[in-house]
Amino acid sequence: MAKMTTMGVKLDDTIRNRLKQLGESRDRTPHWLMKKAITDFLDQEEALDKRNQEADVALREYQATGQYVSHENMEDWLNTWGSDKESTCPELKN
Numbered sequence: 001m002a003k004m005t006t007m008g009v010k011l012d013d014t015i016r017n018r019l020k021q022l023g024e025s026r027d028r029t030p031h032w033l034m035k036k037a038i039t040d041f042l043d044q045e046e047a048l049d050k051r052n053q054e055a056d057v058a059l060r061e062y063q064a065t066g067q068y069v070s071h072e073n074m075e076d077w078l079n080t081w082g083s084d085k086e087s088t089c090p091e092l093k094n
Helices: 013-026 030-065 071-078
Strands: none
Touching (some): 013 030
């Protein structure tokens, strides 16, 4: 089991009451809701960071090589997915 650490969070009364009411309606504690919200937020932000890093790599690769696939060719290819005439990925252009 992962080591647990206690952290304090200061909330105004409105947010505290909202957490309490939502917890009661879902049969969950405010603590559980806060942990879930923090975990979901971290997952979302880490995924965004990963996508941004991948986009940076793709941009640097494009800047170095000049290779690309046109929007029209990509759209035509994607439109074949799931059909009897599914085609292969378009070739890169310079």
